[in-house]
Amino acid sequence: MARSTRVLPGFGPTLGLTLTWLSLIVLLPLASVFLKASNLSLSEFWNVVSAPRVVASYKLSFGMSLSAAAINAVFGLMLAWCLVRYRFPGKRLVDALIDLPFALPTAVAGIALTALYAKNGWIGQWLEPLGIQVAFKPLGVLVALVFIGLPFVVRTVQPVLEDLDVEHEEAAASLGAGRGQTFRYVLLPVLLPALLTGFTLAFARAVGEYGSVIFIAGNIPMISEITPLMIITKLEQYDYVGATAVAEVMLLISFALLLLINGLQAWTARRTGRDR
Amino acid sequence: MKQSTTFRTLFAGVAAAAISAGAWADQTLLNVSYDPTRELYQEFNAEFAKHWKASTGETVTLKQSHGGSGKQARSVIDGLEADVVTLALAYDIDEIAELANKLPKDWQKAFPNNSAPYTSTIVFLVRKGNPKGIKDWNDLVKPGVEVITPNPKTSGGARWNYLAAWGYALKKNGNDEAKARDFVAKLFKQVPVLDSGARGSTNTFVQRGIGDVLLAWENEALLSINELGPDKFEIIAPSLSILAEPPVAIVEGVAKKHGTEKLAKAYLDYLYSPVGQKIAAKNYYRPRQPEHADKADLARFPKLDLITIDGAFGGWQKTQKAHFSDGGIFDQIYAPSSK
Numbered sequence: 001m002a003r004s005t006r007v008l009p010g011f012g013p014t015l016g017l018t019l020t021w022l023s024l025i026v027l028l029p030l031a032s033v034f035l036k037a038s039n040l041s042l043s044e045f046w047n048v049v050s051a052p053r054v055v056a057s058y059k060l061s062f063g064m065s066l067s068a069a070a071i072n073a074v075f076g077l078m079l080a081w082c083l084v085r086y087r088f089p090g091k092r093l094v095d096a097l098i099d100l101p102f103a104l105p106t107a108v109a110g111i112a113l114t115a116l117y118a119k120n121g122w123i124g125q126w127l128e129p130l131g132i133q134v135a136f137k138p139l140g141v142l143v144a145l146v147f148i149g150l151p152f153v154v155r156t157v158q159p160v161l162e163d164l165d166v167e168h169e170e171a172a173a174s175l176g177a178g179r180g181q182t183f184r185y186v187l188l189p190v191l192l193p194a195l196l197t198g199f200t201l202a203f204a205r206a207v208g209e210y211g212s213v214i215f216i217a218g219n220i221p222m223i224s225e226i227t228p229l230m231i232i233t234k235l236e237q238y239d240y241v242g243a244t245a246v247a248e249v250m251l252l253i254s255f256a257l258l259l260l261i262n263g264l265q266a267w268t269a270r271r272t273g274r275d276r
Numbered sequence: 277m278k279q280s281t282t283f284r285t286l287f288a289g290v291a292a293a294a295i296s297a298g299a300w301a302d303q304t305l306l307n308v309s310y311d312p313t314r315e316l317y318q319e320f321n322a323e324f325a326k327h328w329k330a331s332t333g334e335t336v337t338l339k340q341s342h343g344g345s346g347k348q349a350r351s352v353i354d355g356l357e358a359d360v361v362t363l364a365l366a367y368d369i370d371e372i373a374e375l376a377n378k379l380p381k382d383w384q385k386a387f388p389n390n391s392a393p394y395t396s397t398i399v400f401l402v403r404k405g406n407p408k409g410i411k412d413w414n415d416l417v418k419p420g421v422e423v424i425t426p427n428p429k430t431s432g433g434a435r436w437n438y439l440a441a442w443g444y445a446l447k448k449n450g451n452d453e454a455k456a457r458d459f460v461a462k463l464f465k466q467v468p469v470l471d472s473g474a475r476g477s478t479n480t481f482v483q484r485g486i487g488d489v490l491l492a493w494e495n496e497a498l499l500s501i502n503e504l505g506p507d508k509f510e511i512i513a514p515s516l517s518i519l520a521e522p523p524v525a526i527v528e529g530v531a532k533k534h535g536t537e538k539l540a541k542a543y544l545d546y547l548y549s550p551v552g553q554k555i556a557a558k559n560y561y562r563p564r565q566p567e568h569a570d571k572a573d574l575a576r577f578p579k580l581d582l583i584t585i586d587g588a589f590g591g592w593q594k595t596q597k598a599h600f601s602d603g604g605i606f607d608q609i610y611a612p613s614s615k
Binding site for chain 2: 048051052053114115118119120121135136214218219220221222229232233234235236237238239242
């Protein structure tokens with residue numbers, strides 16, 4: 001193969017730097033997790049990670065994270081659409097507000113949400129008579145995760161939408177496509193890869209979230225304990241090895257899910273001809 | 277939040293040590309303690325610094341760090357250089373001895389009264405007027421009563437709560453373990469929120485308005501009432517509770533390295549002095565020698581029947597293993613089959 005000539009040289013140094021940096025920042029801490037957990041025999045490991053309480057926490061953590069990411073995908077898309085396609089007073093402000101969940105310390109978010117949704121809170125006091133309890137129930141976990149995940153979808157979809165000229169829609173309309181058809185066949189295929197990226201980021205963030213959830217979850221064993229809390233609980237009991245075992249399982253599930261979503265994203269990109 | 281305080285304290289400690297090593301020969305002592313002792317040690321440290329100056333002429337810098345007891349113990353195990361620890365339960369200091377080898381296994385014999393210069397107990401905090409008519413432990417399992425307590429697996433205070441309830445049920449049912457277990461299981465079914473620490477539970481009960489009764493350290497309950505006004509809450513003393521002994525110890529490994537052994541010993545000894553005992557009582561801890569405390573302070577402590585961890589449960593190591601370890605009785609209470 002012919003050596004490609006580039007304007008800027010430096011494949012060697014940048015790749016070297018990439019690998020070193022990744023090893024130092026990402027792989028080394030993760031390797032230490034695996035090393036610590038390897039102090040357990042296989043059956044001990046299995047006993048720790050398959051205890052009913054821990055399994056219940058996986059279901060809650062991953063189930064709620066996926067649901068929250070899905071909700072954010074829908075509403076994040078709408079928000080991005082509104083921000084890109086329309087001009088209205090206060091638009092800049094709304095745009096800035098979206099980043100707030102990035103910047104706010106998660107504990108603050110958790111405390112604020114709990115204060116709102118507790119039965120004596122502003123929102124909670126109206127939901128309580130309807131028989132809906134949010135704070136201290138699994139539903140509270142969902143609310144917190146939706147909150148922290150929102151910016152990821154908006155910020156990934158927004159630039160793609162900005163690149164997408166209105167002409168596309170006008171062309172579709174002039175060729176006789178209905179509104180639904182325009183959305184389904186013209187817009188969605190182009191937006192899907194970005195939407196999936198946003199979904200993935202929101203999901204990944206939600207799985208690892210601790211600070212905001214802990215305040216609103218109620219933390220009742222088997223019902224509203226998230227997996228990161230199980231890890232903290234084990235640490236509180238000086239069970240370092242058990243904690244890392246659970247962390248390892250969480251890592252593996254997350255990694256598998258992320259791979260799956262990335263694969264899906266590559267597939268849609270190829271299918272819609274936006275492959276690079 | 278707690279973590280950042282710890283870090284700040286740590287940072288300040290390091291900075292102070294660096295400065296003092298260069299300029300003066302003054303000593304610095306770091307006391308790693310748990311959440312509710314913040315006010316107690318603020319006052320005590322000021323008094324001790326005065327006392328130390330008067331008796332030796334040296335100026336001493338006293339640092340304090342607070343957080344959940346288990347978390348603090350873990351910081352020390354992981355390398356936080358505490359000269360002394362003053363934690364919520366002996367088990368946490370046992371673990372420092374066990375995992376970090378920084379103090380001898382029989383540390384609890386180093387000071388009088390099981391190395392606990394002051395004690396506390398578990399009481400109920402209810403809303404003003406006691407609308408649910410809660411008087412004793414058996415009122416907690418009545419239908420419709422919501423109980424707030426932290427999770428015993430993560431909170432030292434919650435372990436005392438759990439054990440006090442267990443002790444009550446044992447006594448009521450002629451030492452029948454199975455009945456005690458049913459009682460505690462029933463009690464925890466009435467808990468809508470399990471916070472990870474005592475301060476979290478106090479917030480849930482006080483700020484969020486959740487629950488009818490908070491199981492709390494007596495000192496926390498008295499402090500809450502004092503801060504929030506006696507018009508909102510009242511304290512109910514159950515017929516029986518547990519003697520909570522928050523112990524103190526010199527972390528010998530660290531003190532030796534810092535050359536603060538003598539100072540650390542004097543510091544903890546001073547807790548047993550008339551001055552120390554008086555300050556403890558003032559900050560809502562029950563003094564070991566009540567004769568040194570103010571009468572008005574003592575009058576705040578209700579009279580209760582108290583069981584002890586060593587007498588009723590055979591010590592912390594045994595209790596921790598049977599009740600709070602993974603798969604222990606507390607886990608079984610929440611296991612799906614018991615629902």
